[in-house]
Amino acid sequence: MHEQLAPATRAVALGRPPREPGAPVNHGVAFTSTYVAGGEVSYARTSNPTWEALEEVLGSLEGGSALTFASGMAAVTAAVSLVPVGGVVVAPRHVYNGTTGLLDEMERAGALTARRVDAEDTDAIVTAAEGADVLLLESPTNPMMEVTDVEAVVRGLRERYADARPVVVCDNTFATPLAQQPLAWGADVVVHSATKYLSGHSDTLLGATVVAPERADLLERLHTHRNLHGAIPGPMEAWLVLRGIRTLHLRLERAQATARELVARLDGHPAVERVRYPGFGGMLSVEVAGGEAGAEAVCAAVRLWTHSTSLGGVESQIERRRRHPLEVATVPVNLLRLSAGVEDVEDLWADLAQALP
Structure with a gap:
């Protein structure tokens, strides 16, 4: 029945206790480190009821099986663990800098070889994937807002390499499963920093992977990685993200409407050299006049916008x-990344306009 419901409805309805008279409507937070012997789970590093409620919701929204991790980087690291020692990973030139740092560190250690590509060049991505073990996509890219045609890339991989194609991983943090579902386009694994939109309140760290239904082998490998490496989420963190997902559709609708209005006003503004917006979602980037100093001055001058990392x-x-x-180094020094929140758009614009040089 749930598969027939709209994503917004599933975000609210799933991950709930059974509807029995007198039962709570929300799952409690399961604070435990161990379980009574004889059940399916014996130790809390393997599973937790609060994680499972969150994983049910996120898995349904993405169309696969979800696993939660201690942070977004823990989820990315788990996905990169699918590359065998000495193997090859292909990744966009512009991705989240934590992902860049991880790949650089592993390459220096001789653990893998990383090939960098233009996120918007489908042919270049497919060509670079020859002999690769994992293709790690991020769309839109952070912070350049480049969009990859994931469906076309996967189709190209299948046509050129058949069963020898790499595992396709797509970071869906910026778009969220409400804007795109990479698994439906043929990706094998989706990665999230649930710290961001899924949580939505800047109060917790958590990551997740979601694996396509036909790739149970990858799900098992990721579960083993989580269990042995110990990058598990706390139950309170999982509960906070689950609560955040309940309003994801409302927050994203408001953020997207605000972002579009800001893009319309920033485009052509004399202090703005370029606006980068993928056409959906609440994230945008702008390149402002005055170089590095001009960009820093804008961040120092805002009063309603919060000058901080994250989104x-x-x-x-x-x-x-x-x-x-x-x-x-290819990210412009004057580029500002903006994450539109849910405040009144006129107040946001007034603050941004007075801060622009």
Whole structure:
């Protein structure tokens, strides 16, 4: 029955206790480190009822089987663990700088070889994937807002390499499962920093992977990685993300409407050299006049926007991404990444407009 419901309805209805007279409508937080012997689970590093409720919801929204992790980077690291030692991973030139740092570190250690590609060049991605073990996509890319045609990439991989194609992993943090479902386009694994839109309140760290139904082998490998490496979420963190997902559709609708209005006003503004927006979602980037100093001045001048890293919260956030040492040099020094929140758009615009040089 649930498969017939709209995503917004499933985000609210799933992950609930059975509807019995007098029963609570929400799952409690299961604070336990162990279980009474004789059941399916013996130790809490393997599973937790609060994780399972969250995994039910997220798995349904993405169309696969979800596993939760201690953070978004823990989920990315688990996905990269699918690359055998000495293997090859293909990734966009512009991805989240934590992912960039992880791949660089592993490449320096001789654990893998990383091939970098243009996220928007389907042919280049497919060509670079020859002999690769994992193709790690991120769409839209962070912070350049480049969009990959995931469906076309997967089709190209199947046509050129058949069963020898790499495992396709797609980071869906920016878009969320309400805007796109990469598994439906043929991806094998979806990755989330649930810290961002899924949680939506900037109050917890959590990550997740979601595996396509036909790839039970990958689900088992990721579960084993989580169990042995110990990057498990706390039950309170899982509960907070589950609560956040209940309003994901409302928050995303508001953030997207705000982002589109801001894009319309920023486009052509004399202090803005370029606006980067993928056409959906609540994330956008702008390149402002005045170079690095001009961008830093905007961040210092805002009063309603929060100058901080991270994104997807109810509060609007802004930052200059090149301030981070791991950000790649091809990201412009004057690029500001904006995460539209749920405040009144006129108030957000007034604050941003007074801050622009």
